[in-house]
Amino acid sequence: MRDPDRERWRTLLPAGRVAFPSDFSWGVASSAFQAEGGDVPNDWVAAARAGRVPPNPGNGFWERAEDDLRLVAGLGLRHYRLSVEWSRVEPERGRFDERALDRYRAICDAARAAGVTPWVNLFHFTHPVWFAERGGFLEPANHADFLRYVEHVGRALTPHASHFHVSNESMVYVLAGYLLGQNPPFVRDREAAYDMTGHVLRLHAAAYAALKSLHPAPFVATIEVYLDPRPVDAGDPAQCAAAERFDRWYHGALWGALATGRIELPGRDPEEVPGLAGALDAYGLNYYSSTAFGPDGVGSFADAPDAPVDAMGRSVFPRGLEEGLLRVAAALPGVPLLVTENGCPTSDETFRIRYLAAHLGAIARARGRGAAVDGYFHWTAVDNYEWHYGFGEARFGLVAFDPATRARTPKRSASWLRDTIARAGFAPSDVP
Ligand code: FCB
DSSP states (O other): OOEEEEEEETTSSSSSSSSTTTTTTEEOOOOHHHHOOSSSSSSSHHHTTTTTOOOOOOOHHHHHHHHHHHHHHTTTTTEEEEOOOOHHHHTTTTTTOOHHHHHHHHHHHHHHHHHHHHHEESSSSBHHHHHTTGGGGGGGEEEEEEEHHHHHHHHHHHTTOOOOEEEEOHHHHIIIIIIISSSTOOOOOOOOOHHHHHHHHHHHHHHHHHTTTSSSEEEEEEEEEOOEESSSSSSOOOHHHHHHHIIIIIIIIHHHHHHHHHHOOTTTEEOOOTTTTTSSEEEEEEEEEEEEEEEEEEEEEEETTTOOOTTOBBBOHHHHHHHHHHHHHHHHHOOEEEEEEEOOOOOOHHHHHHHHHHHHHHHHHHTTOOOEEEEEEEOOOOOOGGGTTTTTTTOOEEEEETTOOOEEOOOHHHHHHHHHHHHTTOOGOOOO
């Protein structure tokens, strides 16, 4: 019988077998605050107290990391992106909490004991209230605070972890916090967003150099989400111009800076930043969906009117991932590529498996077209706090948890991914 829902996925799913090399890296991604939650002294907890974002009790990772790491290892996932919650390790300016650092050391050790490589991120959207109150990254005098934290945590964790990144999606941090006013500190100011772009890029160069000067020098990746801006109507000059303008800033300034060391922002003099060119050992591209610039503003792009839509209202569009990987490969030639986040918010496991299959197919196509993609990290392992969506329907995990007991239950997608990893690929008939 013809399944009308399956029909909507037909053009999105691969038509032939999808295969990956045996040394392809398979992993999962998470962030400290989203998984650990809790009453930490950071800007998101302060915003939750003010009623501006949902509260975050966490999913129990802080206490149960060892179990979670064994669980993902059992699925064949050998890499785990986690982050350090700055407000836990430096709750007051200049006072480092060695007990919190001990816990992160133990988490990294538990990962390695389970056969999983920990990838430590130092900044994933949240920072201590004391730092926010001093003006955050917008105030150049505060940059030394961040670098002191990076150096301290880098020194503390390098014996326990060999893979780091300075930040997650610094361009989204700027976009959501300084241009759109959605995330703390809720600023809506184009000039502030351009200032912040310069700050995060300069800080990236400085923090990369600080991490690389540790012994032994770790592997340090850059991780940014690809937003794939597209006009809804490619024949409409205003929509094309809006998508291009966004792309030039959001992707263009970033890739240009990493390739040449020069920061070029609209209406500003170009700035050469020593140490910025090539300040990455790999580029981690995160991808969820594409961004549409249409007559009614910005939305989610799809090229079919009946494309499947996830629980956050985003259309499924795997071609954006394929093309994004090819664009980064061209912008940063020779830099190894990874997909460091991809996944979907849904409570429908058939949807999640199809989404996974469609995007793994896109990665395989990009590889076939010359993009050197070495790995795939699924977002996420255990359902966690999805920022403005809290712990609602926006469930991205391969594993569910019981909010009362915190007990974990792997979902159907977890077994599907385990089998795909074991077989280094899948056939169309493996996809429901
Ligand atoms: C990414 C963020 C991550 C998570 C996923 C769903 O852009 O890096 O924290 O919320 O989206």
